[in-house]
Amino acid sequence: MKEEAVVYRNAHDPLRDETRDVWVVRGRIAEGPVPGARAVDLRGAPLRPKFVDPHAHVLPMGLDLVRPSVAGCASREEILDRLRDALNLVARGDWLVAAGYDPNRLSESESLSLDDLDRLSTDVPIVLRHVSGHGSLVNSAVLRIAGIDDQTPDPPGGRIGRRADGRPNGWLLERAQEALRKVAPKEDVETMARAVLRACQKLSEMGIGTVADMMTGYYDLRRELRAYALAARRGCPVRLRLYLQWSAVFGPKARHGWEEDLVDADPSRCRVAGIKVFADGALGARTAAIRGAYLGDPTPPSGWSGVLTYRPARLREMVRRAHEAGWSVAIHAIGDHALDLAMQALRETGEPSRHRIEHAMIADERQIGELARLGCRVCVQPEFLADFAEAYAQSLGPERMARLNPLGSMHRAGVRLCLGSDRPICKGDPEDYVRLATHRPPGFDPEERLDPRTAYAAATKEAAAALGDADLGSLEPGSWADLLADPASGLNPSERGPESRSDAS
Template sequence: MPTFTNGKIFTGLDRTSFASAMAIENGHVTWIGDSNDLNDANAIDLHGKTVLPGLIDVHTHPKYIADALHGVACTPPNVNSIKDMQAALRQSPAFGKGPDTWIEGWGFDETKLAEHRTPTIDDLDEISTTQPIFVYRSDCHSSIGNSKALELAGITADTPDPVGGFIGHFSDGRPNGYMKEVAATQLLIQAKSAQSYQGDVDNMANSSKHYLQNGIVAIGEMMGRMRPYDSLKLYQDAVKAGFKPKSAIYYVYDEVAGNASLRPTNDDQLRIAGIKVFMDGSISGETAYNQQPYPSGQNGVCLTDAAKLRQAVAYAQQQHLQVAIHAMGDAAIQIILDATDHLQPWLSDRPSIRIEHASILSDQMLRQIDQATMNYALVTQPIFFFAEDESYRDYLSPQQFKEAYRVKSMINSKAEFALSSDAPCTPWAEPDSPFVNIYAAVTRTAVNGDIVNPEEAITVPDAVLAYTTWPAKIGGFSGNGQLTPGYAGDFVVLDRDIFTIPANEIKDVRVAATWIDGKKVY
């Protein structure tokens, strides 16, 4: 039974509760209190360091992260042009490995590239025409591939657009390599995954250290798939190979609609939690569905109308699953509220409906949430405006920009609230750093120095709760989120005191150690 003393332990019980000592037995906290009350000569000395409950990222994409970790970051500050991207991809360990090895990258944003355009199949073919190349756009909705990747996916000039996605073409009709939105990107992902299932398992297992070094002990997989294989099987095999974070899988609704066998499971390590619905795209990609048009004159893309959303919700009710709904634009969010605000919640242990991102929220929407019969959660990511401020300034009207990432207003609403990363779906080299996200929520400062709606800033304790106690409730990680008796002995030791350091240093916080079930795992 390990005991710990001389720490600054944030219990997660509320904003102000701290302790200095604790005991863990059989993987669970059995006692927490003052070091003076602990009589154990073998207690582990925390040397005054700050301790938090294990962090929870309830909206991330571990399969994408696993791909990205052995891929190439095509993000600022190192990649700022297509030429930079080509050079970076040539430095990939996969480069030159032969036609069965994919060269992978992630994170490009055409607005941040010197050429101010999306790279094309021709740009990637300059790197290789014999090895397939696949690069995620920063939002992970869209991507680009070279001619070999498109060949393996069976994409030609005559391939029809998948429902909800768009295959880019040059003016002469030839595919230009740009796969716009998730349905199109999946054509390349399925070709890549079908080639090496064991490679995907190995990548997942190897990604475990990445989460642990960020202090993340539990995750929500927001892109569960049935094709080319079941994501549950991927996770089961990855856990056997050493993947440690507790995981909840949300399956893309289009792949499971009508599947009566998909039901929630209760295993603490790995479980099926819900379904994922896409209402729209991203703001930086000008595909979030907005009430006011972008400068291009378009309002974005509506991927799910009210009728289809009601079908998805009815399916979730029948199967007793949670619904996580991707909605960035205000028009998309309004569809969700109008279609569901009057419905009776069907889950009692957590919100029945999660609105993911909720990037633009008006006062009227917040009032509608507060007056709703439905119990909502709002799960958002300030790291987006931190990394993509220019896109938000350029693409949104002044009023829409004022309504962007209203974190404080979300906390003050009736909805449950959590911070998350959506990693690796933002153009930043550390897309799932909890501390960059917390920094953005607390300071409202973008990487370019712009101050974004400072009235929506929150306190550090609230931001920490939004990575511990609150997401545990939203994501169904009922044994996590606190360091109080009965809860999991999962905690992180920080290299500095996040509660007292100057705000501009929060983004530089690092995890000194991560413990799961009372055992040091990082």
């Protein structure tokens, strides 16, 4: 039988930085005192809300967990060996899709090419996904099936990598990857649900109680929604918040009636939180839209300043439509050029504070002031600095790199910050990304760090608020009692709040 009421006596609340009694009644934090509550004395040990990760890719993370990966491979031979092993397990008619390729870990001469993949197989389609998710290297079987050749123009917001003679070199960057989604075999709902549960089991082990998927509808909106709802019904230990791809809801091929796929889901466990729109790409892949140019290197050509996913007028119109339909919009904008366009789009909604900007990695003082005035939420990923420093140094040089993720300036200006992971691009342990916000890695301006309490709030209460969940991420009365068992607190899992289910298995 579930317990009705518990009081955690002398619990240290890290958000308020005070020690007090915290009452839990039927899974929610309550105003005390509650007669008959069972008492647990924490003797000043912390009682913490579970973390909220407001920017993740849950299904892709889960699929990566069930798919082969070359993450962690230190040499080209090791990568090719892994791919060769994985190829042996590919069923007839299936593709080999491998994740986690990070050419920045290899020397230039070691990087893999189309020819390398073709030496593995010219029959089985092979896709090697860049660790950032912003590019994929494919073999010629994929190019053939996708109909990509030297005559194919770059799609809007994307680039087909080419050799000197114009033939594709196997790299599909940004939206050029959409050609893959159209022709690759799709996962079924059951596989997707299992992937979501696999991912959330890992999240739960990291102390995360709520996660937002930022690209629901990338593969197939209705299948994905059914998979998330199914995972929630099967006792998914993490609350699911979904941001739907703009095109899946408003685009010409949008499929109506998707709301039905979630009707059975308990909205506190699984619901749609908003709409996701891209303004640009990523810095490591040199596709984020920056002012000025990326540092040389033969490809891309010098003077290259990234890719806008949409023309500015189109971006504004997309944001307006989602806004008018009543949604919160989250705009991915990494470069400073993209950031200006994103802010303009939000300003034109007349209600910018309802919306979010994702990443905002390059922002000068004027832009930071503008973010504060707009009052939109800004979701930053501190782990990028630790994971991709080398790529940033190569693409931007030391000075521009040092200023990336100006969290300190943003906080001092009053920007409403939250911290997220962008998993599976990063490992995404909240303890790690909170620490990286308070202790920036070497090469990054230490003035741009956050104080520990602000960083912690940005990973809990503020992250929940960015998802529209005012009743998550804190120990305030009315909040869900998603409580973390802190080893130091003397709490054991059976003493956690009745709503915290991560101890279930």
